[in-house]
Amino acid sequence: MTTVLLAHASAELYGSDLQLVETATALREAGAEVVVALPRKGPLVGELRDAGADVEIVDMPVLRKAHLNPRGIIGLFLHTLRTTPRMVGIVRRHRPHTVVVNTVTIPVWLGVSRLAGVAPVCHVHEAEADAALPVRVGLNAPLLLARDVVVNSATARDVVVGAVPALRRRTRIVYNGVPGPDGDRPVPDGGPQGAHVVLVGRLSPRKGTDVALDAVARLRGDGRDVRLTLCGSVFAGYEWFEDELRARASRPDLAGAVDFVGYADPWVWFARADVVVVPSRVEPFGNVAVQALRAERPLVASRTQGLAEIVRDGETGRSVPPGDPGALADAVAELLDDPERAARLAAAGRKDAEERFGVARYRTEMARIILPRRG
Structure with missing residues (x-):
C-alpha cells in the first residue's frame, strides 16, 4: 500500500x-x-x-x-x-x-x-x-x-x-x-435580540477583528441595535491583541454588545447570524467566507487576496476595502435594511460556493x- x-x-x-x-x-x-x-x-x-x-x-x-x-x-x-x-x-x-x-x-x-x-x-x-x-x-x-x-x-x-x-x-x-453544514442549511434561531453580526476566525490584526468592532460601534452610533459575536482565539504570544479588543469592547459605544465565545462550531453561530463578516487585512484564501456562503448567510468580506476570488461583489455577497470600518458598517447596514436582497445574495452565494469550492x-x-x- x-x-x-x-x-x-x-x-x-x-x-x-x-x-x-x-x-x-x-x-x-x-x-x-x-x-x-x-x-x-x-x-x-x-x-x-x-x-x-x-x-x-x-x-x-x-x-x-x-x-x-x-x-x-x-x-x-x-x-x-x-x-x-x-x-x-x-x-x-x-x-x-x-x-x-x-x-x-x-x-x-x-x-x-x-x-x-x-x-x-x-x-x-x-x-x-x-x-x-x-x-x-x-x-x-x-x-x-x-x-x-x-x-x-x-x-x-x-x-x-x-x-x-x-x-x-x-x-x-x-x-x-470546504464542506457545507450537515443536513439543510442553518436557519437563524432567534439568538440575541436585535441584529446579530458574526465573525468566525482567529483574534488577529490580520483578520481585522478590530475593524469589525469599530464597524459595529458605528452601526450602534447610528441608533441600530446590533450585536457582534467573535468566535475564535489568539495564537500564543498575541494575548496582547485580545486584551486590546476587550478594552475596546468595554468602551461606552460597545459595552455589552460584543461576545467573545472562543473557538466554537461555526455552523452554530452562522445559524444565529443576520450577517457574517470576514474583514481580513490579509487572507490567502478564506475558508470561513466559503463556509458562510455554504451556510447561505449574507456575507460582507474584505476585497483582498483570496477573498476577492471567493466573493463576487453584488452577486454572491458584498466586498469592501480592507481596514475600513466605515465601508464595512455601510455594507452591513445595506444588507440589514434590505433582507430580500440579502437573501438573494446568500442563495446565489451558496450555489456558487458549492460549485467552485x-x-x-x-x-x-x-x-x-x-x-x-x-x-
Whole structure:
C-alpha cells in the first residue's frame, strides 16, 4: 500500500488545519495509508483519526514572526539541529511515497524529506504579499526542494512565483475544498435580540477583528441595535491583541454588545447570524467566507487576496476595502435594511460556493498531484 506522510504546524481547527483533514480524507479514499506528524496534541488529532489517518506527535521547529530577530533566529537554528535527526528517522521508518508539507512555516520538513530520499510536495496556505522582498524570498526559497507546490489561490501563486520565479512551472492552484453544514442549511434561531453580526476566525490584526468592532460601534452610533459575536482565539504570544479588543469592547459605544465565545462550531453561530463578516487585512484564501456562503448567510468580506476570488461583489455577497470600518458598517447596514436582497445574495452565494469550492473536486485534484502517477 502507498504511504503518505503529512506534516503540519498546528493541532487546532482553523483554515489550514481543516484543509489538512480534507487532504488526508482524499488520500485515504484513494487507497493510501496516511500518517500525520503534528507538533502537539489538540482537537485536530481527533478529526484526523476520524478521517482514517494515524497521528504522531513530533517535536519540530515552526517558523513564527517571533523568530524574526537575532535571538529568535539562533533559537530556531538550534531547535532545527536538535530535531532534524529524529524527523529524518520518522520519514525513513514510514518509507512514504510522498511527504506533504502543509504550510511554509515548517520548511525543515522539505530538507528532511530530501535527506531521507523522498521528493516532497508543499501545500502553501500563506501569501505574504506585503512583506519585504528578502522575507518573501526567504520564506519561499525552500520550496525549490519540493517536486510540486500547491497554492490555494491565484494571489498565493503570484506571491510564490514573484519571490522565486523558478517555481512557476511546478506551482499549481487548487482552491480549498470546504464542506457545507450537515443536513439543510442553518436557519437563524432567534439568538440575541436585535441584529446579530458574526465573525468566525482567529483574534488577529490580520483578520481585522478590530475593524469589525469599530464597524459595529458605528452601526450602534447610528441608533441600530446590533450585536457582534467573535468566535475564535489568539495564537500564543498575541494575548496582547485580545486584551486590546476587550478594552475596546468595554468602551461606552460597545459595552455589552460584543461576545467573545472562543473557538466554537461555526455552523452554530452562522445559524444565529443576520450577517457574517470576514474583514481580513490579509487572507490567502478564506475558508470561513466559503463556509458562510455554504451556510447561505449574507456575507460582507474584505476585497483582498483570496477573498476577492471567493466573493463576487453584488452577486454572491458584498466586498469592501480592507481596514475600513466605515465601508464595512455601510455594507452591513445595506444588507440589514434590505433582507430580500440579502437573501438573494446568500442563495446565489451558496450555489456558487458549492460549485467552485466543493470537497469532491478538491479531493480528486489533491490525490492526483500527491499520489503515484499510473499508466
